[in-house]
Amino acid sequence: MRVAVIGQGYVGLTGAVALTHQGHQVTGIEQDPDRLRALREGRAPVFEPGLPEQLTAAGATGRLRFTDSVTESHRRTPFDIVLVTVGTPPSADGSADLTQVDAVLEEVLRLLPAPCVVLKSTVPPGTSAMLAETHPGLRERFAYNPEFLNQGSALEDWAVPARIVAGTWSESGLEALRELYAGVSAPWVATTPSGAEMIKYASNAFLATKISFANEVAGMCCGPDIDIDHVMQGVGFDPRIGHAFLQPGLGYGDSCLPKDTNALAHWAGTEGLATPLLRATIAVNDxxxxxxxxxxxxxxxxxxxxxxxxxxxxxxxxxxxxxxxxxxxxxxxxxxxxxxxxxxxxxxxxxxxxxxxxxxxxxxxxxxxxxxxxxxxxxxxxxxxxxxxxxxxxxxxxxxxxxxxxxxxxxxxxxxxxxxxxxxxxxxxxxxxxxxxxxxxxxxxxxxxxxxxxxxxxxxx
Ligand SMILES: NC(=O)c1ccc[n+]([C@@H]2O[C@H](COP(=O)([O-])OP(=O)(O)OC[C@H]3O[C@@H](n4cnc5c(N)ncnc54)[C@H](O)[C@@H]3O)[C@@H](O)[C@H]2O)c1
CATH class of the missing domain: 3.40.50.720 (NAD(P)-binding Rossmann-like Domain)
Structure with a gap:
């Protein structure tokens, strides 16, 4: 497939490299001139283990290039699929700032009906549905496909994902995703775009809750004869619980858990939904x-x-x-x-x-x-x-x-x-x-x- 990946940050760049290795013809689109220059010189502008080597190898296939305009690139040779992987940083009120997503979609929607649009950026439930209301034709050519990679194992997570969540309204949207991930072995969850948006937020909220839970238990292990390491080891060996995300510390602080928990709580608040557990998770972390x-x-x-x-x-x-x-x-x-x-x-x-x-x-x-x-x-x-x-x-x-x-x-x-x-x-x-x-x-x-x-x-x- 001829694939465009818009936004060459942690998600987009590792994705562009992984998709090239899968055999696709990939164009990474990046608006930041410094990042674009680095990429064109074969340097990774973000740190991820194995990325420099994999980027070089992907470049050597001749199937990966970088540019700054999806429109111009599409005009020369149309894309089959356009992935949107731009940032959704936190706004001052905790909500997800969708400025980058909105700007990209505005440009990409002008390219329709040719490419299928796949939104991967983390967005609040209902975002894709709102988009489809104003662009009815989109329902046939759209998928919301959240990304779950962990920084540190991002390339491996692209190659062997724990699951592929496909939020689509149409068989053609689902088919485009199946072709994109051909050869990748993972369980599929096919749902609506809103369902897929909720899966992403719910996953991160659960991981954050595990960490806050471990921190709350650590606060109770303050005597001289309860060792928090032993407690979490004992708890985590239960296969229903697992050891991941049970390490106590000074709070979760990767780029996603704080912003996504806050964004979900903000979204639920605007919907009038009560989220006492989520709010407690955030309060413990703060x-x-x-x-x-x-x-x-x-x-x-x-x-x-x-x-x-x-x-x-x-x-x-x-x-x-x-x-x-x-x-x-x-x-x-x-x-x-x-x-x-x-x-x-x-x-x-x-x-x-x-x-x-x-x-x-x-x-x-x-x-x-x-x-x-x-x-x-x-x-x-x-x-x-x-x-x-x-x-x-x-x-x-x-x-x-x-x-x-x-x-x-x-x-x-x-x-x-x-x-x-x-x-x-x-x-x-x-x-x-x-x-x-x-x-x-x-x-x-x-x-x-x-x-x-x-x-x-x-x-x-
Ligand atoms: N970083 C992670 O570990 C991770 C994991 C899963 C999901 N996500 C989600 O994926 C999305 C991307 O995250 P990230 O960490 O890669 O973000 P990032 O900020 O590192 O990268 C976004 C890139 O998009 C570029 N960009 C913005 N607007 C553009 C435009 N109009 N045209 C071209 N390029 C443009 C920016 O310059 C930047 O390089 C977010 O929604 C995030 O929540 C991130």
Whole structure:
């Protein structure tokens, strides 16, 4: 098939590459001149494991090209199918901003009846139906086909999707999707476009709910003899539950879960629908980013002043804080909703002096993201002289670091907040640091010998 993919971000570019490898003739359409230039030079403008190699291989087939105009490209040789993969970022009120989608569809609808239009961007239920009301001919040439890829395994998710959701009104729409995904083995869910739009939001809302649930349980694992890791391991082995998305932390912070949960709640609100569970999920998540600040205030208040909270009752003035990790996950450079974006400004706002280290983000980008903070060149550079280190990303470089050496560089009270529960509790409890995680994590010795009910191992210096 001759395929256009409009919007060469995480979804569109990985899709263009994957569809080329499937044998299609693909044109990636991108309006951002810097992204387009990079693509034409064979460079991937977004980070995704394996993408540079796969992009080169796809380019070598001669079936992948990039341009900035779907209309001109279509005029030269008509497309069979046009995929829309532009962004739907959050608006200030939490709703999905459909400006990019509207602009693209306006252009693409002028190309009808030739290509089939496949909308993949995440949009609120009813969006496609509203479009069809104003463009009745669209019903025969349209599919809403949500994308479920995970950043970090996006190419694999395109090649072997967990499911293909086909929201169509017509046999011809469904047939176009079947041809697009010929050779891809996955269960199909054929439904209406509105149903498909709801499937996408409901999936992300459920994943977000799992994370908020794990965080709420972590909050209950605050005694010295309930280990949150053991609890979630035990819960997740139930095949009805599974281990995915049960890791506690400082809240979900990839680019999709915060925006999609908020957009769904906003949409339900405008429809007059009650969503108490979804709203609770969001509320737990919003509070979770504040946990690091809360621990810092409690622990540093006692550690820096003459007594608990003396110096820092109104903030974190005089505190030197090392933030270890800008990214939400090491395998994605998508920083749109990373917890660092909330935590670092909050620390600065409370008067702390902040150094930020991230081995996957250059110091210029880090400095630009966090005016007022210092971009540290290395882990020791970040930690030296800091009262506390806050781990926000499970970087292997942080997990495997010489924490004995780093502990020696920290200043009293040598607090380490593990916002990803990724450091070894055994190692951390053995060091002269105050180790705090999200919920209690016990060293194996405490489990086997039976920990005291009174002493909280997280607080041991
Ligand atoms: N990123 C993910 O992990 C993921 C996963 C599943 C679904 N989604 C959804 O897929 C959609 C795309 O997400 P993304 O992360 O790839 O977004 P993105 O912001 O990374 O990419 C969108 C791209 O579209 C380009 N664009 C915008 N308007 C254009 C136009 N008129 N012509 C050509 N190019 C245009 C932008 O310049 C940008 O490069 C969103 O709705 C998102 O919610 C994202």
């Amino acid at each position: 509070a979770q980013a504040g946990l690091a600040i809360q621990i810092l205030r409690t622990e540093l208040g006692a550690g820096l002043g003459d007594g608990p909270g003396d110096d820092l009752a109104d903030g974190l003035a005089d505190a030197e804080i090392a933030v270890l990790g800008v990214r939400y996950e090491p395998w994605s450079d998508d920083l749109r909703a990373a917890p660092s974006r909330t935590v670092v400004p909050a620390l600065l706002g409370q008067g702390a002096r902040v150094r930020v280290w991230d081995p996957g983000t250059d110091t210029g980008t880090t400095a630009g993201l966090f005016p007022g903070a210092r971009a540290a060149a290395s882990l020791p550079d970040a930690v030296e002289g800091a009262h506390a280190a806050v781990v926000l990303t499970e970087w292997p470089q942080a997990i495997e670091a010489d924490w004995r050496g780093l502990a020696a560089l920290l200043d009293e009270p040598r607090l380490v907040i593990d916002g990803k529960n990724c450091l070894s509790p055994e190692q951390m409890h053995d060091l002269p640091v105050r180790y705090r995680s999200v919920g209690t994590r016990l060293p194996p010795s405490a489990v086997h010998s039976g920990a005291s009910r009174r002493a909280d191992p997280r607080m041991e210096a």
